[in-house]
Each structure stands twice: as structure tokens, then as C-alpha cells.
Amino acid sequence: MRRLTAVLGTVLLVAVSCSQAPTSTGTSPTPGPSASDQPQMGGRIVFGATGDPKTMQPVIATDTQSSEIWNKLYLSLTRANYKTGETEPNLAEKFALSSDGLTLTYTLRDNLVWSDGTPFTGEDWKYTAEAVARSAKTVRKSTLQDIVGWADYRDGKTDSLAGVTIGNNGKTIEIKFAKVFCPATAALGGAGAGGILPSVHFKKVWDNKTTDTKTNIDDNPLNMNPPASMGPWIFKEFKPGVQVTFVKNDKYFRGAPFVDELVVKTYADATAVKNALVTGEVTYGSVEAKDNDEVSKSDALKGVRYKSSGYTYIGWNAKAAKAPWLANRDVRQALWYGINVNAIMQKILFGLGTQVYAHNPPTSWAYDPSGLTQYANDVAKAKSLLEKAGAKMGTDGVYRWTDGQPMRMRIETNQGNNARETILQFAQEQYKAIGIQIDPLLESFNALLDRTDPGTDYEGFILGWSLGADPDPYSIWHSSQQGKGQFNNVGYSSPAVDQALLDNRNGPDCSQAGRKAALKKVDQNLNQDAPYTFLYAADVNFYANKQLQNVDPNTYSTTWNVEKWWFKK
Amino acid sequence: MGRFIARRLVQAIPTLFGVLVLTFLLTRLSPADPVQLMLGGQYDITPEDRERLRDSLGLNDPLPLQFVSWLWHVIQFDFGNSFYYHRPVIQMIGERIPNSLQISISALLITVAVGVPLGVLAALRRGGIVDHAIRIFSVSGHAIPTFWFGLIFVLVLGVQLRWFPIGSMNVVGTDCTFCWDRFWHLIGPVAVISIGGIANLPRILRTEVLEVISQDYVRTARSKGLRENAVIWAHVLRNALIPVVTLFGGLLTIFVGGSLVIEQVFNWPGLGRLTFEAAVNKDYPLVQAGVVFSSLLLILSYIVRDISYAIVDPRIKVR
Numbered sequence: 066m067r068r069l070t071a072v073l074g075t076v077l078l079v080a081v082s083c084s085q086a087p088t089s090t091g092t093s094p095t096p097g098p099s100a101s102d103q104p105q106m107g108g109r110i111v112f113g114a115t116g117d118p119k120t121m122q123p124v125i126a127t128d129t130q131s132s133e134i135w136n137k138l139y140l141s142l143t144r145a146n147y148k149t150g151e152t153e154p155n156l157a158e159k160f161a162l163s164s165d166g167l168t169l170t171y172t173l174r175d176n177l178v179w180s181d182g183t184p185f186t187g188e189d190w191k192y193t194a195e196a197v198a199r200s201a202k203t204v205r206k207s208t209l210q211d212i213v214g215w216a217d218y219r220d221g222k223t224d225s226l227a228g229v230t231i232g233n234n235g236k237t238i239e240i241k242f243a244k245v246f247c248p249a250t251a252a253l254g255g256a257g258a259g260g261i262l263p264s265v266h267f268k269k270v271w272d273n274k275t276t277d278t279k280t281n282i283d284d285n286p287l288n289m290n291p292p293a294s295m296g297p298w299i300f301k302e303f304k305p306g307v308q309v310t311f312v313k314n315d316k317y318f319r320g321a322p323f324v325d326e327l328v329v330k331t332y333a334d335a336t337a338v339k340n341a342l343v344t345g346e347v348t349y350g351s352v353e354a355k356d357n358d359e360v361s362k363s364d365a366l367k368g369v370r371y372k373s374s375g376y377t378y379i380g381w382n383a384k385a386a387k388a389p390w391l392a393n394r395d396v397r398q399a400l401w402y403g404i405n406v407n408a409i410m411q412k413i414l415f416g417l418g419t420q421v422y423a424h425n426p427p428t429s430w431a432y433d434p435s436g437l438t439q440y441a442n443d444v445a446k447a448k449s450l451l452e453k454a455g456a457k458m459g460t461d462g463v464y465r466w467t468d469g470q471p472m473r474m475r476i477e478t479n480q481g482n483n484a485r486e487t488i489l490q491f492a493q494e495q496y497k498a499i500g501i502q503i504d505p506l507l508e509s510f511n512a513l514l515d516r517t518d519p520g521t522d523y524e525g526f527i528l529g530w531s532l533g534a535d536p537d538p539y540s541i542w543h544s545s546q547q548g549k550g551q552f553n554n555v556g557y558s559s560p561a562v563d564q565a566l567l568d569n570r571n572g573p574d575c576s577q578a579g580r581k582a583a584l585k586k587v588d589q590n591l592n593q594d595a596p597y598t599f600l601y602a603a604d605v606n607f608y609a610n611k612q613l614q615n616v617d618p619n620t621y622s623t624t625w626n627v628e629k630w631w632f633k634k
Numbered sequence: 635m636g637r638f639i640a641r642r643l644v645q646a647i648p649t650l651f652g653v654l655v656l657t658f659l660l661t662r663l664s665p666a667d668p669v670q671l672m673l674g675g676q677y678d679i680t681p682e683d684r685e686r687l688r689d690s691l692g693l694n695d696p697l698p699l700q701f702v703s704w705l706w707h708v709i710q711f712d713f714g715n716s717f718y719y720h721r722p723v724i725q726m727i728g729e730r731i732p733n734s735l736q737i738s739i740s741a742l743l744i745t746v747a748v749g750v751p752l753g754v755l756a757a758l759r760r761g762g763i764v765d766h767a768i769r770i771f772s773v774s775g776h777a778i779p780t781f782w783f784g785l786i787f788v789l790v791l792g793v794q795l796r797w798f799p800i801g802s803m804n805v806v807g808t809d810c811t812f813c814w815d816r817f818w819h820l821i822g823p824v825a826v827i828s829i830g831g832i833a834n835l836p837r838i839l840r841t842e843v844l845e846v847i848s849q850d851y852v853r854t855a856r857s858k859g860l861r862e863n864a865v866i867w868a869h870v871l872r873n874a875l876i877p878v879v880t881l882f883g884g885l886l887t888i889f890v891g892g893s894l895v896i897e898q899v900f901n902w903p904g905l906g907r908l909t910f911e912a913a914v915n916k917d918y919p920l921v922q923a924g925v926v927f928s929s930l931l932l933i934l935s936y937i938v939r940d941i942s943y944a945i946v947d948p949r950i951k952v953r
Binding site: 109111116117119120284289304305306307308326328330331332333337340341343344346509511512515 | 730789801802903908916
């Protein structure tokens, strides 16, 4: 939930990428279409998901399975370039931010229609933004909060979002901001939700022109029965526990897909999906590094490896009631020196990944590891930092904190995630060597997210972030984001970082260079304050059926050109 | 017979009541707060709203009152909405039960069809190679956990050799119940879940057959010149089956419990997998309903067992 929210909440803006070209793996390289290859119509693509979608409506969706469904149907005005992350037109043919940064205008493409023939207009965008404002379940309001009149509409003082004007027969959307919002262009393309809803249909279940804040879009039959699509696929059928079936959308603005049908099939876990990929039941998908060798031997599959936009970390709760030492910077640095990240990467990723030392991952234009401490595993240094912080070694080999209690704490992660479970084993073993006793705790993903919702009753936890193309880590690191349901759950607070995060968001310098300088300050502080032990950004090992042509996945999208995929018989 | 069935149904009520009490208490004793789980990602909600919701759900009432209220809804088959999927629980359970029954009923038939002849054969070939082989199979099948057989089946016969599907109910794009494709997909889970039953049945049956075969009436039947087949199947087996029918309920326990794991291994969208996933997601309304319905199926199967018992041994009715 939190990872996905990060994808959507971390906004996308004009970006010049530093992402790497994909590396071919497996038994054969990814073939590009040759001149003689004529696309053939028909066939079915099958994608493997590990669970049913909770909803098919983006405003309230918080899980990956739901996202895999709604993103086939409801699109954004812009999208991140699949390779570079740069914001590019999608449903909008152009977009412009005024020189003062306070007015954003999107102009839609001509003749856009939903799959049922209804015209797509700016009203759909406005409806979706207003649905976000009134939703009680959404986690996406912060994206839209700087729009003029936002709070008044959200609180039911008005029946329309004043800062949004739809003009030119629904073809232009003009958004006025109360203050500059640097990531606006990409962040607002999806009306805050990520995907724009068909307002003509959804108005039948919730009318946005109301001041009644008790009504919203959160619970209605259309959330599980999408009525129309702007994407390449049209929802056909949901069979719980089995699959979601889509058929091609002949009215898709980039052209109808060559393939007739897409099935998102439900599997019990990632191993079942991998088995289905190997046996040919699933057409494409990514596999864990531990399975990469086995899958790469399949003659029926072609592989591509690319960098992921995210990282895995161990978070340290500075407000932990049972581990007061975590509020001490020297202790957190000791915890970083005390763990052998290289060994973890070899064990889990077989070297297929990049070690990270701060928040912005190697795929981001804001990535700049220069000057960051690299925290090579050093037991002696870790112990000296613990002693500098005031800890004293006990007779049992476990340090005692200044109040006399043994330095013993929990680290928790989600059961079933092999990589994180392995990290937990490493942590338990290696922290013992520096005199800190770890109690490992495994629980379900939802339980882990519940438990690590900002509070005091947890100490260490292993999680990961998937980040959007445009870096806006405000919600993760700003000191104001420590309330229930917010993401700064390590209790991190730094005036310097707070200011740098605001500079990245609200200027004064919204240029990429200006924002990069601000984000560098964020990374430098995080690297020294060590609220996380930053671990690694794993490579993605993607495989597709060899007969499937034109597959070209990369960091920011695997299906950006799905309408051009076809089966070579 | 009608009165017998009615009496057994009435006797099942206290058992079911016990299950309901336990299910209710176990979920209430869980440290997770139902309101927190129900609200999920609703971060705008104020403490006052939470308290109001808690009141409206009756969570501030005394526990016995909460139980009576819950029981009243359960009697009407109203288990509320799933916290996770926000769908009516009864609808979700209804979708899955037929899928689970396909495995359980098929496994039962296979177990009887294979286990009974093996038990008789072991007794007739007492001390021979066949008897030893069946005994080794029985002990091994009993000792090795079902999920291990399932994983091996998927990995070896599914992924490596591609002889069987690795799971699911149908090939993608096919949707039929009474067809070759469904039969093909049933082989794995049914074979694996049947192993436990097949391993169990011959051990009991062998002992019973050996006991019955030495009875006077069997000797009499043989001395009358009856064919050996008629002696074994009509006289010996019918009497030997009485304790085996007792085992019937135990087998169903294996099937209901085993299907929870096997449905997960074979990606079979049944009640077991639904309950397992609900437990992982802390989806308590779904867990409660899953447990109640599994128990209900089990209790019903025990009643069927008792009725079968009465058919095989008419003295039961008198008692």
C-alpha cells in the first residue's frame, strides 16, 4: 500500500533521465521488429497478479493489484517516458506552466472518446479531482492541495473547485495555484488520482456538484465494474480468485491493440506466477533475482533487465518507546556500519542491483552519490560509535544503553518476501556482532503497514519504496508528515531537510538544476542522519514470451506500447 | 430413518453453537482493532468519527450482547462486508464453496475407489509382497505432509515435465465445469489430497477384513459353495465396512483441512484459499464466515456419516 502510494504520490515532472539502457538476459536478446515482420492480429496476453484487486477505481486504490486493473482503463493527461522518466503528452497534446508558476494549462487532443463513444473532456478531469477532494478513503489529497479553492470544496463550503476552469468546449483545463508547485505538470495530469474517471457514468452514483461532504465516490458498484475506458483495454469480466478479463478498445486514441484480449490472472504468490511464466501460462512479467537463473534457461522466453526506480531499506524509529537509542544519530550510523550490505546484495540479488546511500535512486535525475558516506561494513567503527553515544558493553556481549537497559529491539518485515526475510536474518546475525540483540518479527504486509503507521510501538522495519519519475520526497521526510497514515514513520525531523524539501516543491527555483541542488541537500542530510539504513536498488528481471513482438519495457513502464504488441506465429 | 436424521440435526446444534462461540471469541481476542481494520486507508477520519463508528457497530456493548447481535446476523447468513474487498462476505463465500466441493467430493470418491480395494487386497494377500507394499505406502502417505506432495507434484509433473497443469481450474480462456479441461486441472489437487485418505483407509480395512474373514458365517458361506468374490464383497466387506464408515468423518476432516493448503498450492479458488488469504489480510468478517462455513460442512459430513452408518448397520437406528 505504502509503496504504491509512493509511486503515485511522488510526482512526475519534466525530467532529463539518467536511466540506463536495458540489458538483455536469458537465452536470446529482445528482437526488434524487422521490416519483414508484419503484425498479426489476435491472441491473448496473460499477466500474473498475486491477489484480486480490492477496487478498480483509482481514487481509493492503494494496492498494486488494484493499480494493475485501473491503469488499463483510466489514463492521465501526461505520462512518464518509459525510459527517461521525462513527462510527455498522453491524453493532453500539450501542457504549459505560466512564467509565475501559478497557472497550469492542459490542452486535450482532438476527438478523444471513451470506449462507449462518450466524448472525453476537461469535465472528466475536474470530476475526478473533486472526487479525490471528497473521498474519505483516498491517500492522494496532498497532490491537489495547492489548487485555489481546494479547502473550500473539500470542506463543503463550495460545490465546485474554484481554481479549475474548463474552456474551449472542454478541450482546455486551466488550473490556478495558491502557491508555486514545481512538480505540478506531471503530478496533476491524473487529477490527483492517477487516472481520470468517466464523469458521465460516475455522476449517476455520486454528483460532484454538492456541498454535502458525507457523500463521496468511495462505495458504489462502478468501483468494481468499470463502465468505460480511455485505455487500450475495456473491462469485460471479473471472476474473483480467478482473473480479470479485458478486450481491446477499438477507440483507443493511439490505435486499437493488435492483441484481442488481456487477462490479469490471479495467483497465490510470486512463485506460482514464476511457474506460470516458465510453463507459458503467463505471457510476461518480472521474476525475483533468485529465480532469474532458472527462468533465463527457458527457450520460450526472452529476458530484459533494467533498473528499478526505488530502493529497499531498514527504517529506524527515532520515537520508539522501547529503543530510545534510535533517537541518537551515532547509534543509527553504527547500525549502518554494522551491516554488510554488499554481502546482502550478493545473497539476494546475485549482484543484480546498486547499493544506495540516500533517498534519490540511481534512475533519478536527482541522483548524485558524490560526497556521500558509503558506510562500508566495519564492526570496530560501529562499536566505537555506540560507545561514543554512551553505550557500555555488558558481560553478556550486549551493549547497555545510558539508562542501563540492554540494547535489544525488534526488526519486523512482511512474511513471504524472501529478500526482506533474508535481510532480517543478516541483520539479526550481524548486529549481534556489534553487541545489539535483534528480535525478528514476521507478519503480513497489511499488518506491517498497520504496525508501522507513525507511532512509538515499533523499532526497526524492513520495507521498500517505489518512486515516481519526478522526485518529491516531501511526504516521506518532512517533519510535518508524522501523523497517522503519513509516511515519515521514522520520526525524522531536520529543519535543513524541511527547507530543502519545500525548495524542491515550491521554488523559488523550479528549474531542474535548482531542484537538484535542493534534493542534494536532502540526500546529504539523510546520509549523515541515517534515519534509514539505505540498502539497495534492485534490477528488474523482466521476461516475455518469445512470440510476443515489440515488447520494450524499462524503468517507468513495461506496457507503454502495448497496443503494438503482437504474436508472431 | 426420518426421525433419526431429525435427531442428528438437532444434536448438531450445540456443536455449531460451540463453533460460533469460539469463532466469535477468537476474533474478539485478537489484538487488532476492528474499527482500525475497517477504516483501512481512511486517514481523514477524526477520533470522534471512530468512536461513533465503534458505537454503531456495537463494539462498546458488553461482549455477550455483541455475541447475541452477531449471532442474530449469522442466523440470517449476514456476515457483513469484507474489510479488504468491501464486498458482501456471503457472496464471496458462495462463489467459492462449489469450487472447494469439487475437490473434496472427487477426493472422497477416489479415496474410497482406491482405498477399499487396497485394504481388501492387503488382507487377502496377508504377509505377501503386495501386503508389504501397501503397508509401506500407507505409512509413508500418512507420515508425509500433504502440502509436500502438492509442491512436488507442481514442480515435477507441472513445471519440469509439463504433464499436468500447475494449478487453476481451467486453461485461461476456457470456462467450463463438466469438461475435460476441468477434469485435467482437478487431477493434481484431487490426487494429492486423496493420498492422505488412501494411506489411511487400507490400514483400518485390512484389520477389519482379517477379523471378519475368520468369522463362522464366512466359513459357512464358503462351505455353501459361494464364489469367493461373492463371499468377500457381499459378506466380508459389508461387515468390515462398519468401522470404516466411522473413519469417513475423519477423512472429511482431512479434506476440509487439507484443502486450505492444497488450494493455495494449486491456485484453486476455493473456500480454503479464501480463508487463508483473509487470515493473512486480517479480514475478520471473511475469516469468521470461512471458519463457520467450513465447520458447517464438517458437521454436515458427520451427519451424512452417521446416516451411512445407520444404513450399513441397522442396529444403530435402534440405539
